[in-house]
Amino acid sequence: MAEPIGAQRGTRDILPPEIQAWQLMEAIARDAFSRYDFAEIRIPAFEATELFARGIGGETDIVGKEMYTFTDRGGRQISLRPEGTAGVVRAYLEHKLYAGPLPLKVWYQGPMFRYERPQKGRQRQFHQIGVEVFGSAEPTADAEAIALARDFYQGLFEEISRRRPGADLPELVVQINTLGDDRCRPAYRVSLQEYFRSHASGYCEDCQRRMETNPLRVLDCKVPSCEMLNGAAPTLEPCPDCQVHFDAVRELLSAAEVPFEWNARLVRGLDYYTRTVFEIVPRGASKFGQSTVCAGGRYDRLVSDLGGPPTPAFGWALGQERVADLVLAALDDTSATEAGLPLAVGPLAPEATVQAFQLALQLRRRGLAVALLPQASKPDKHLKAAVRLGAHYLALLGADELARGEVTLRDLHARQQQSVAASAAALSAAMAGPQPAPAAP
RNA sequence: GCGAGUGUAGCCAAGUGGUUAAGGCAGAGGAUUGUGGAUCCUCCAUGCGUGGGUUCGACUCCCAUCACUCGCCCCA
Structure with a gap:
């Protein structure tokens, strides 16, 4: 008998008992998207490698060492998409959607690929649901998208509780921060670097490297000694426009009754973010593991960096495997199926x-x-x-x-x-x- | 890429150098000529992830390798 061939490392099959968690989250997401007037977009799972290198940033780990890249039979450099935003921006430009009514609000769902060591909450092929808003620099765009993400989880958790009263669900926390823009971030980068360099000996090896390559990331380090030093690190002095924007986003979130916490040390790993960034994490779990359950922010430069007209934009993505883990844990693995077979x-x-x-x-x-x-x-x-x-x-x-x-x-x-x-x-x-x-x- | 742990049946597992690899769940057949999750009986690993080595003898000890899990890096 021939040896059976197993699934590739970091990939997995989602079998019928588990698929209900996926269908549930996708149904609730679609419902939230339609109420917020987002349209679905479907884009290819692979693109020119160059698109990701320019979009995400050539220095990032995602592009540097985590992409599935190959040369196809026609000699083209191709990569399986490691995230959704770059491809959506490419489609936006290719079809000149900026000529239509703005802001354009779209959502997507599908597999993403990163060559990483698999572990809890992280696969080589994983799935994201994400949204992008093009053409609005207004703080309402930021607040609307964040409120959408929270409403999605709210709706999901309500449905889970309906199916299984007393289900064990984590408290989700929205953390937000501003990273400034081209006017105020460079100066912040410099002052951060000065601070880090003067305390370099107290930082871990990784941070000593990061302070040169990507100083903002040092703020995200979870090593206790680094966290202590970070407590005294300078914070961003937003330029007046950024300050006004950030204040407005927070005011709008309050008006929308979306609880949030300002985390001045919140940064993101992708290069393209400007101004608002946010994450949704289960309370108490943020110190360990891959627990972030939604993340995104504003990227006002990306569209023009990829050759389009200057277009402010905002987006987020959530990892479906991580959400499915939450759902299945809450439903306690019992296939709490709806109405059985007649x-x-x-x-x-x-x-x-x-x-x-x-x-x-x-x-x-x-x-x-x-x-x-x-x-x-x-x-x-x-x-x-x-x-x-x-x-x-x-x-x-x-x-x-x-x-x-x-x-x-x-x-x-x-x-x-x-x-x-x-x-x-x-x-x-x-x-x-x-x-x-x-x-x- | 680095570190740690685990691999015995479809699943959960006992066995830690000695003869024939416990047990439970699931599954199949029967007791039962056409009526329910029960009970009883029978069956279900020529083999312990894979390949070497040590030994009279290896599931057990050693080495390598693969896979899975968890953590780091990074990220959703």
Whole structure:
């Protein structure tokens, strides 16, 4: 026998019991998007490597060492997308969507790829849901998008609680910060670097490297000694415009009743962010593990950096695996399925299989969900099977029934059964308002 | 890329140098000629991730390798 081939490292199959968590989150996300007037966009899973290098930043780890990059048969440099924003911006420019009504608000969902060591909350192929807003520099765009993310989680958690009262759900915290813009960030970078260099010996090795390559990231270090030094690090002095913008975003969030915390040390790993950045994290879990459950911010330079007209923009993304973990933990892994199967149909004798098959299909064509027990078997086997499938009714079709042109319709909940004419219409009617007869011996 | 842990059946596992690799769950068949998750009986690893080595003898000790898990880096 040939060796079976397993899934590739960092990839996984999402099997039927788990998929309900995904369908739930996607349904609730779609609902939130439509209420916030975001349209779906679908873009390719691979792009020119150059797009990501220019968009995300050539110095970032994502581009430097985590991309799935290859040369295709035509000699093109191709990369599997490590995130969604660059591709959406590319589509925005390619189809000249900036010529249409602005702001343009879109959302996407799909697989992303990063060559990393897999661990909790991180896969090589993972899935994101994200949004982008193009063409609005207004603080309302920031606040609207953040409120959307929070409403999504609010709605998701409400639905989980409805399905499983008392479900164990984490408290989610919105953290926001401003990174300034071209006018105020360079000076901040310099003053940060000066501070770090003068305290360099107290920082961990990674931070000593980061303070030269990406000083803002030092603020995000979780090493206790670094955190202590960071407490005294200079904070951004926003230019007047950035200050006004940040104040307005916070005011709007308050007006929207979105609780948030200002975290002056919050930074992001991608180069393109300006002004507002935010993260949603479960309270108490932010110190360890991959717990961030939504992150994004404003990127006012990216569109022009990628060759488009100057276009302010805002976006975020959430990792679906991380959300699915939350959902499944809250539902406690029990497949808390909604409304089970209405009917199973099973032949009791080989000569009844065609009729049973036909009946099942006729009922399905009438709009009923029906499980067909494929092989003729004894009643007790069918009963067991039907119960296991979660069926409400079981229609049994054997030699006796065949002779009379009837089926035995058993109500598995009431443990009662009756004879019904062997037609889809009669069965539907009997299930809609059955007149139960006493159970057979 | 670095560090740690774990690999025995579909799942959970006992076994820590000695003969035939416990047990439970799930599954299959039967007791039961057409009526429910019960009970009882039977079946279900020529093999302990893979490849070497040590030994009279290896699931057990050693080395390598692979996979998974967790952490670091980084990120959703």
